[in-house]
Amino acid sequence: MARFADAMDARIAVGNEVISLSQLKQAGRIRRQGTAWLLMLDERSRGKITVGNLTILFQFVTPPPPNRGRDSPLRCVAPGRPVWIGPLRGGTVSFLTHLVFVIYLRSVDWPRKPDIEESRIASCK
Secondary structure, three states: EEEOOOEEEEEEOOOOOEEHHHHHHHHHOOOOEEOOEEOOOOOOOOEEEOOEEEEEEEEOOOOOOOOOOOOHHHHHOOOOOOHHHHHHHHHHHHHHHHHHHHHHHHHHOOOOOHHHHHHHHHHHH
């Protein structure tokens, strides 16, 4: 069922014919309920509704088949195994790798910057 206000203009395909909203009102194929006009639509109905400078196109289509859950990532996890185990292992490996690298960098004997005074004294001897 579609509800139309008086400010709306529409062209609707009902059955095999395309009819404007004003023609539906004149022919009595649309009924008034309060401030709105009601029109029964079937699954073959389609149309164009205009309200001011806004245009809406509509058409009924058959819905896609229901998703059987094949794309769900939770089905990839072994039964009985918590989902958070994989990220926990990855985080642990990353932390340990960074820790070992920092310990290595702290233990390296870095070369000293040359001191100008030491190099001048060494060259005078």
